[in-house]
Amino acid sequence: MNARSPHLKHTPIEIAEQLAAQFAETAAARDKQGGNPKAERDLIRESGLLGLSIPTEYGGQGADWQTIFKTIQTIARVDSSLAHVYGFHHLLIATVQLFSEAEQYGKWFEQSAKENLFWGNTLNPLDKRTTATQISETEYIFHGDKSFCSGSMDSDILLCSGFNQDGKLLIGVIPTQREGVSFLGDWNNMGQRQTDSGTSHFEQVKVLKNELLLNPGPLSTPYSSLRPLIAQLIFVHMFLGVAEGAFDVAKQTVQSQKAWSKSLAEEAVNDPFTQKHFAEFYVQLESVRLLADKAIHTLQKAWHVGADLTAEQRGEVSIAIATAKIASTNTSLYITQNIFQVMGARATTAKLNLDRFWRNVRTQTLHDPVDYKYQEIGEWVLTGKVPDPSFYS
Numbered sequence: 137m138n139a140r141s142p143h144l145k146h147t148p149i150e151i152a153e154q155l156a157a158q159f160a161e162t163a164a165a166r167d168k169q170g171g172n173p174k175a176e177r178d179l180i181r182e183s184g185l186l187g188l189s190i191p192t193e194y195g196g197q198g199a200d201w202q203t204i205f206k207t208i209q210t211i212a213r214v215d216s217s218l219a220h221v222y223g224f225h226h227l228l229i230a231t232v233q234l235f236s237e238a239e240q241y242g243k244w245f246e247q248s249a250k251e252n253l254f255w256g257n258t259l260n261p262l263d264k265r266t267t268a269t270q271i272s273e274t275e276y277i278f279h280g281d282k283s284f285c286s287g288s289m290d291s292d293i294l295l296c297s298g299f300n301q302d303g304k305l306l307i308g309v310i311p312t313q314r315e316g317v318s319f320l321g322d323w324n325n326m327g328q329r330q331t332d333s334g335t336s337h338f339e340q341v342k343v344l345k346n347e348l349l350l351n352p353g354p355l356s357t358p359y360s361s362l363r364p365l366i367a368q369l370i371f372v373h374m375f376l377g378v379a380e381g382a383f384d385v386a387k388q389t390v391q392s393q394k395a396w397s398k399s400l401a402e403e404a405v406n407d408p409f410t411q412k413h414f415a416e417f418y419v420q421l422e423s424v425r426l427l428a429d430k431a432i433h434t435l436q437k438a439w440h441v442g443a444d445l446t447a448e449q450r451g452e453v454s455i456a457i458a459t460a461k462i463a464s465t466n467t468s469l470y471i472t473q474n475i476f477q478v479m480g481a482r483a484t485t486a487k488l489n490l491d492r493f494w495r496n497v498r499t500q501t502l503h504d505p506v507d508y509k510y511q512e513i514g515e516w517v518l519t520g521k522v523p524d525p526s527f528y529s
Contacts, residue, residue, distance in 0.1 A: 148199060151183050152207040160214040164489040167217075167496075170329040171321075172289050176218055181252040189226040194242060195249030201366075201436050205373045205428070212377025213384065216496040217330035219377060221256075221287035223370040227363075228255040228295045232309060234360040235349035244309060248293065256291025256312060258282045258336040261305055261354075261527045266338055268298030268306045276306070276348070278341045288312070289319045289332040296338070307354055308343040316341035327492070327499030354527075358450035359443050361525035362435070365450075365457050368529075369431055372460045375468035375497055376424050382493040383417050386475035389483065390414075396480075404478075413478045420467040427460040451522020454529060458509040465506045468497040504528040 146154070159176055166173060180186065188204050190196020204226050212219035229248075232241045247253060259282075266280035278298045288294060294317065297307045310317070316339040323334030355361045393404040401407045434456040438445050472494035476483050483490055512523040523529045 148185060148188055148197070148203050148207050149210065151185055152210040155179060155183055155185075156211050156214045159211065159218055163215045164487075164492065166215075167329055167489055167492045170324065172332055173218060173330045174290055176215075176330075177221070177254060177290050180218070180222055181254060184252070185222070186225055186252050186254060187249045189229045190245045190249045194245035196245065201369075201439065202429075202432050205369060205432055208370060209373040209377040209380070212374045213381035215330075216374050216378050216500065217328050219374050220328055220331045220500065221254075223374065224257050224287050225255045227367050227370055228257060228293075230366050231259075231295060231307075231363050232349065234363050235307060235352065235354055235356075237351055240346065240349075240351075241309075244293065251292070253292035254287070254290070255293045255295065256285070256288040258285040258288050258294050258296045258338075259307060260284050261297060264299050266296075266298040268300045268343070270300065274345045276308075276343045276345065278308070278338045278343050280338055282336045282338070284333050285319070285336040286328075286331045286333040288336050289321070294336075296336075296341075296343070298338070298343075305354055307349045308347045309349070310341070310343055310347055314341060325499055327495035327497070355525050357443065357445075358447045358525070359438075359441070359445040361450055362438060362445070362453065364525070364527050364529060365435065365453050368457050368461050369428075369435060371500065371503060372424075372428050372431065372457065372464045374500060375464035376421070376428055378493055378497050379421060379424070379464075379468040379471045382472045382475050382490075383421060385490065385493075386417075386479055387414065389479045393480070410478050413474065417471050417474075420463075420470060424460065424464045424467050427456075427463050431456040431460040448522065450525070451516075454523045454525075455513060455516055458512055458523070458529070462506060462509050462513070465497075465501045469494070469501065472497055 158179060185207055187196040188199040188207065192198040208219050208223040211222060232244065263283050266278055266282050269277045271277055278296060280298065291312045294310050294312045295307065296310060297305055300306055318337045318339065320335040320337060323332055352360050355363070390404045390410060395401045395404045395407040399407045404410050434453045438449055438453045441449065475490070508529070512529060515521055
């Protein structure tokens with residue numbers, strides 16, 4: 137564990153559970169409030185969990201993907217906004233490993249591990265409003281706006297991107313406090329309300345050439361193309377965690393309720409219709425858990441192969457994760473909507489704010505259309521063709 141962590145004797149999963157217990161106390165109120173969860177992000181910093189994905193040679197913990205995803209899932213059970221920015225931190229660490237070489241990223245990782253630095257995202261390759269203009273042999277100027285910049289506010293390091301005059305995507309790593317970087321604070325959506333996923337502005341921001349991820353660069357090899365698959369598997373565990381959280385709330389509520397007046401049972405737990413609903417919830421959750429574990433296993437194997445990973449091996453990971461993504465999307469939407477069917481009208485009170493579970497997954501499941509996951513899997517089933525790498529597949 138990081139030397140600064142007050143949780144030295146606890147496992148990462150136990151630390152995530154402790155954080156989740158703290159976050160749960162204020163999650164409903166903070167969801168209504170929106171804005172930046174500064175205090176909670178600082179608790180994540182202090183926990184030492186930000187160093188999980190940093191290799192041990194740079195002062196991190198070098199955790200396996202199973203551990204990293206389970207911590208994301210644990211936090212998502214109570215607060216998917218915090219799980220989102222925390223998960224993206226680990227995604228950005230992985231991005232740098234996959235898109236550059238150790239000689240470049242070593243110093244960033246050492247500083248991040250030593251100071252518990254939080255990484256933020258201003259990458260968004262679909263938003264081409266930020267330009268990257270080379271002004272000398274060693275310097276570029278990034279200028280323009282980027283939308284959907286999750287976790288950018290209150291971050292310490294930013295992954296940023298811009299397009300040069302030839303239309304090539306350039307990705308850089310810079311301090312969040314660099315001159316010219318600002319955040320509009322305009323994220324005001326129905327879900328994921330504390331992810332700070334609004335607009336970032338770059339006003340003639342200087343980016344050095346040695347801060348650009350050029351070797352091997354974005355999605356340039358099958359191995360570097362694992363990056364979007366890691367992102368998709370983060371979403372799988374966010375959706376699974378939210379569904380588990382909603383399930384737990386519904387279960388606790390029903391266990392103390394009387395059955396509906398027309399039921400032959402006295403207690404809600406003995407009502408056959410209520411039991412049927414919970415059986416359906418459970419079966420769907422178990423299915424996603426198994427698919428998620430299989431996806432992690434295939435990713436971990438590919439991660440260990442490293443630079444020798446073939447396109448076909450990468451494709452196997454893609455199919456496993458796309459399968460889990462479809463299942464987790466459908467299950468999370470189904471459970472977060474239907475918990476009210478078993479809890480009844482009192483569960484809709486604004487004070488409880490239980491619709492946040494559905495609003496959060498409904499918002500995040502739109503990150504990229506699940507229809508195209510169906511298309512990719514269907515094409516693979518029928519023709520054997522694995523999905524082409526992109527930032528979303």
